[in-house]
Amino acid sequence: MKRIVVLGGSGFFGGAVVERLRSDGARPLVGSRRGGGDSRVDAEDPESIRRELRPGDVVVDAAGPFQDRSPALLDAAIGTGFDLIDISDSLEYALKVWSRRSEIAPAGIRVLTACSSVSAVTAALVRWSGIAKPVRVGVCLVPATRFTANAGAAASLLRSVGAPVRVRRGGRLVVRPGWRESRVFAMPAPLLSRRAYLCESADAVLLPEVWPSLADVDFFVDSNVPGLDAILRAAARWSGLRRSIDRLQSWGLAAARLAGAQTGGLAVDVEGEGERVRVALVAPRTGHYSAALPAAAAARALAETRFQESGLIPPDRHIDAQSLLDRFDALGIAVYRARSGDSWARISQSWTSSAPRSL
Incomplete structure (x- = not known):
């Protein structure tokens, strides 16, 4: 079995990845730029990367926030020969990674970017809609803030407040003012109707790589x-x-942990030609694990050489849909679907998918 190294493994979401890996029987190493883990490595420091990471490693990059990250770790993955998974939600970072596609494949490595709620889980939700050629996708994130409020997530959210954000409209990226536009999403109980506000997300870049038919991709947060x-x-x-x-911000985080909701969710509103389907997951207390599950599952599959694809992997192929449903169910995370005008119905645990069954 190959080594699994989780950079940022002592942080909130990195720690969740480590926890899920250990619960599956893996023994990941924790990398931290501040020390205190198994290795001292900074994802922005080429020297420490060369010193601590080896050819053949499986590296999970949870050292966010990613909005200002350089491609130093990706450079090292290509040059050294280790597989790389990141849990970024950043559109800018996704653009940096996808611009290197022609270099990744010849290196013989696997790179999975945004292997998290954005965009692996949102891609799965779109797939579960059953619409083969979606034209518009609206994504709504409702975090279980009492459990998920942390400095990294707050920094990512605040980057969109009042700032120019990029969204996909009419088949191209356009700039809109962040947190100025809003939209109401219908979600399963107990979340129900939610007004959420426009933010920037890697989905605007990555979902159209899977579904070229997509003209509009918006991401909203409540x-x-x-x-x-x-x-x-x-x-x-x-x-x-x-x-x-x-x-x-520190006071705000404390208030969010005190007054924030215990139940969170993630929903997509998918429109095709003449059809519209909503798909949503609802998670009481365990919602933050939905961000960690895809990366943990993919890392273990790579370490056990069960992941058969290579190169830059699209987000819908990071984890098998059935495996993701099973893992959600084990954590009490329910997935629902509703066609336009219909009530929510829980998705069956017998989903079939064209995604790689090895995961």
């Missing part, structure tokens, strides 16, 4: 903390308030 959406909506218009939120 903070799931009483009163916080209104504050962020105001901050999107007034820069002074926006700066105050940055300064008081």
Whole structure:
């Protein structure tokens, strides 16, 4: 079995990846730039990467936030010859990775970018809609904030508040003001109707790689903390308030952990020619594991040489749909589907998919 090294494995989401790997019987190594893990490695420091990572390793990159990350780790993966999985949600980072596609395949490695809620899980939700040629996809994230509020996630969210964000409209990336546009999503109980606000996401780049028919891809977030959406909506218009939120972020995180909701969810609204289907997952207390499951499953499959594809892997092929459903079910995460005008129905545990069955 190959070595699995989780960079950022002592952080919130990296720790969740480590926990899922250990629960599956793997023995991942924890890499941290601050020490305290199994190895001291900084994903932005080529020297430490060369010192700590080996050819043939399976590296999970959870060292976010990714918005300002350089391609240093990807450069090393190509040059050294180790497989690389990241849990980035950043559109900019996705563009950096996909621009290197022609270099990744000849290196004989596997690279899985956005192997997390964005975009592996959202791709699975779109696949479960049953619409073969989707034209529009709207994604809504409702985090279980009481359990998921952390500095990395907050930094990622705040990058979109009041800033220009890129979304896919009319078959191309366009710029819109973040957190200014909103949309109401219908979700299963107990989440029900949710007004969420426009943010930037890697889905706008990665989902069209799977479904070229997609003209529009939008990503919306409901903070799931009483009163916080209104504050962020105001901050999107007034820069002074926006700066105050940055300064008081630690207090805001504490408040979110105290007052945030215990149940979260992720939904897609998928439209094709003459059809519309909604698919959503609902997770009481365990929602943050949905971000870790795809990377943990893919890392173990790579380490056990069960992952048969190579090169840059599209997000719908990071994990088999049936395996993902089984893992969600084991954690109490339910997946529902509803056609336009119909009620929500839980998706059967006998889903079939063209994704790689080895996972």
